[in-house]
Amino acid sequence: MNKDIVCIGAGYIGGPTMAVIAKMNPDRRVVVVDIDERRIAAWNSPDFALPIYEPGLVEVVREVRGRNLFFSTDIKAAVKECDIVFVGVNTPTKMFGRGAGRASDLQYWEATAREIKEWADGDKIVIEKSTLPVRTAAAMEAILNHDARYRFTVLSNPEFLAEGTAVRDLLEPDRVLIGGPQDEAGRAAVAEAVEIYASWVPRERILTTNVWSAELTKLAANAFLAQRVSSINAIAGLCEATGADVDEVARVIGADRRIGPKFLKAGPGFGGSCFKKDVLNLVYLCESFGLHTAAEYWSGVIRMNEHQQERIVSRLFREMFNTLANRKIALFGFAFKADTGDTRETPAGAVARLLAAEHVRLAVTDPKALGNARRDLADLDGVVFEEDEYKAAEGADAVVLMTDWGRYPALDWRRIYGVMRKPALVYDTRNCLDAAALREIGFRVLNVGK
Numbered sequence: 001m002n003k004d005i006v007c008i009g010a011g012y013i014g015g016p017t018m019a020v021i022a023k024m025n026p027d028r029r030v031v032v033v034d035i036d037e038r039r040i041a042a043w044n045s046p047d048f049a050l051p052i053y054e055p056g057l058v059e060v061v062r063e064v065r066g067r068n069l070f071f072s073t074d075i076k077a078a079v080k081e082c083d084i085v086f087v088g089v090n091t092p093t094k095m096f097g098r099g100a101g102r103a104s105d106l107q108y109w110e111a112t113a114r115e116i117k118e119w120a121d122g123d124k125i126v127i128e129k130s131t132l133p134v135r136t137a138a139a140m141e142a143i144l145n146h147d148a149r150y151r152f153t154v155l156s157n158p159e160f161l162a163e164g165t166a167v168r169d170l171l172e173p174d175r176v177l178i179g180g181p182q183d184e185a186g187r188a189a190v191a192e193a194v195e196i197y198a199s200w201v202p203r204e205r206i207l208t209t210n211v212w213s214a215e216l217t218k219l220a221a222n223a224f225l226a227q228r229v230s231s232i233n234a235i236a237g238l239c240e241a242t243g244a245d246v247d248e249v250a251r252v253i254g255a256d257r258r259i260g261p262k263f264l265k266a267g268p269g270f271g272g273s274c275f276k277k278d279v280l281n282l283v284y285l286c287e288s289f290g291l292h293t294a295a296e297y298w299s300g301v302i303r304m305n306e307h308q309q310e311r312i313v314s315r316l317f318r319e320m321f322n323t324l325a326n327r328k329i330a331l332f333g334f335a336f337k338a339d340t341g342d343t344r345e346t347p348a349g350a351v352a353r354l355l356a357a358e359h360v361r362l363a364v365t366d367p368k369a370l371g372n373a374r375r376d377l378a379d380l381d382g383v384v385f386e387e388d389e390y391k392a393a394e395g396a397d398a399v400v401l402m403t404d405w406g407r408y409p410a411l412d413w414r415r416i417y418g419v420m421r422k423p424a425l426v427y428d429t430r431n432c433l434d435a436a437a438l439r440e441i442g443f444r445v446l447n448v449g450k
């Protein structure tokens, strides 16, 4: 018989992952629980006003919600009734005490382990879906199995989806990773977890390892991706200084099949809830094991990323005649990438703060992230938030494009030019607009790495 599933944590990971698991396993009951009542209410909202925006997600939730997917705040009942518990709670960077600013804050995760132990009334397989430091499963096992009436087997099944393409990534993953203990109970639990995914993922793409390799692989994979973005951004600065064009350089580097073309797009630096957090976590792990040179190497990836945002503001300062005070700048896009409303660690936030420090009058526009932008910048005076790009640009000296939303190239840039102060500047930090066409209209145009 197929076993029922509960997922603790109804966020960006828990919601979409479980929706797809429920879709592809119609004979399993899947319950997603959270302590956040408002979030659960949004997942259950009659008009499908879900708490997160992901292309294609509403359609999946419409199909499975109430059929075999349920959202609830009753953690006790859900844990009791299931056989397999996924844990997808948040693991932010710790901001206090030992490891502050680098290590993962495991308090939410630890609370979850205690909840599972308290409410369980039978043996359970517990699957880490959150991204965790290596050897966290050992701590979870220690809490769960200490003095326990039931047997808990802990697996690591890190998630590789990217926001904005979550549903597609879940439906057609490059690989699914399941790490388990190398004993009989561990092997049996891994086989159960494989069954969940095998209902739609080809077997050869379901990779199994030991638990520690699975936990470390997730951190390493994000660090490699972040490192590629920092590497191309390091080249972008050199391009601006020498007259080379970073998009041309990236195209040719990427044509080498050993390197490949993906993740070579220069821009305002990486954002999102995970790259910085996971690289910092890796740095902390390296330091904890006395691997100081490795720690420094990975720290450089973060330092390069912050430098990219500082460089964007410095260039704007130079190009706007060394004074930004009282000038109006419109930020087009606040989400950390297109097709998401998520603004966690968004480069637009860092740029907004650097500009606010120069007493710039800021107008922010974004098709999906305006609510989050308002919350993130609530402490800054005089920022206006506009749904409408043309209104945001009214009277502005510069438009700084921060997020590569597909709608931006299609805007009426002649009309935008018409409402701006002259000389009107466009700083396209994503290199996604037609610079030649903008120049023809009369704009001064800046790009990253050109």
Ligand code: NAD
Binding pocket: 008, 009, 010, 011, 012, 013, 014, 033, 034, 035, 036, 039, 075, 088, 089, 090, 091, 108, 109, 111, 112, 129, 130, 131, 132, 159, 160, 161, 162, 163, 273, 274
């Ligand atoms: P999130 O903040 O969106 O969601 C986490 C949820 O867990 C919140 O709704 C919170 O209320 C809930 N929660 C916390 N403690 C709880 C408890 N004791 N009981 C019940 N619910 C509790 O976070 P997220 O973006 O979904 O990330 C979760 C994990 O997944 C992180 O470790 C992250 O690194 C990893 N991850 C995220 C992504 C992504 O694209 N966001 C991708 C891969 C991995």
Ligand code: UGA
Binding pocket: 131, 159, 160, 161, 162, 163, 164, 222, 225, 229, 262, 263, 264, 265, 266, 267, 268, 269, 270, 271, 272, 273, 274, 275, 336, 337
């Ligand atoms: C990333 C990884 O891609 C996922 O595999 C992983 O599961 C996830 O982190 C996680 O652990 O949370 P995500 O942060 O959602 O996914 O989005 P990405 O597409 O990786 O983009 C991250 C940032 O890098 C964005 O700000 C994006 O604009 C930037 N980026 C990406 C570039 O600047 N250039 C590129 O070439 C690619």
